[in-house]
Amino acid sequence: MGKIAGRRRIAKWPIVAGAFVVLLVVGLLAWGWANNVLNSRAEAQANACTDGNSTMTVVVTPTAQQPVSAAAARWNQANTVVHAHCVHIDVRAIPSQQVLDALTGKADLSTIGGLPVAWLPENSYWVDQLTTTKPGMVGSPAESVASARSADYPFLGLAGNTVDDVQARAAQVFRDYLREPAQQADFTAAGLTGG
Structure with a gap:
């Protein structure tokens, strides 16, 4: 008679290698998930008002009040973080001569509501x-x-004792915001062309 075959055994190394691959894949997926959660939290914290609120006054010439006020309303509604x-x-419409007089000391700053953070006169003369x-x-x-036939509407960031770093940076960010298409459409609707 022939020899009876013994019980066959399965090699252990393929099972160990397969388990290792499964653990590696699960570990990589867990790492990616944890990294995504941490990034989401960091992004939410960065976009939060962790240091509080700040108010910035922008004084504009009356002819630019409507588009700047509309842009400021969108900005405020979005809780823009700087x-x-x-x-x-806060947008205030005041004639450029009155603003210039207050800023140069010919009139008291209280006549324009205090020192604004930015000024938008109708042209560069001011x-x-x-x-x-x-x-x-x-x-x-x-x-x-923006611009019009005889105006170039320059946006000027101001400096002074009451203008802090956050407001100074916010003035620059808001200036750039005014140059975006949605805000430029408001200038166009008001009879002004984009800057």
């Missing part, structure tokens, strides 16, 4: 007058956000 502060924008008379009041260079 340097971990929710920045609320910015040049301020730069010549009180160069220390200029916080950031003027950039046009």
Whole structure:
């Protein structure tokens, strides 16, 4: 008679290798999930008003009040965050001569509601007058956000004792915000062209 075959055994190494591969895949998936959760939390915290609220006053020439106010309303509704502060924008329409007089000391700042963080006159003439008379009041260079036949609507960040770093940065961010298509559409609707 022939030899009876013994019981066959399965090699252990393929089972161990398969278990290792499964553990490796599960570990990588868990790592990716945990990383995503941590990133989501960090992003939510970065977009939160962790350092509180800040208010920024922007003084505009009356002809630009409607589009700037509409942009500020969208900005405020979105709770826009600048340097971990929710920045609320208050827009005031005041004639450029009155603003210049207050900023240069010919009139009291209280006539325009105190020192604004930014000013949007109808043209660069007013910015040049301020730069010549009180160069220390200029916080950031003027950039046009709209134009019309005889106006270039420069947005000027101001400097002073009551303008903090958050407000100064927010003025620059809001200037760039005014140059976005949605806000430019408001300028166009008001009879002004994009900057």
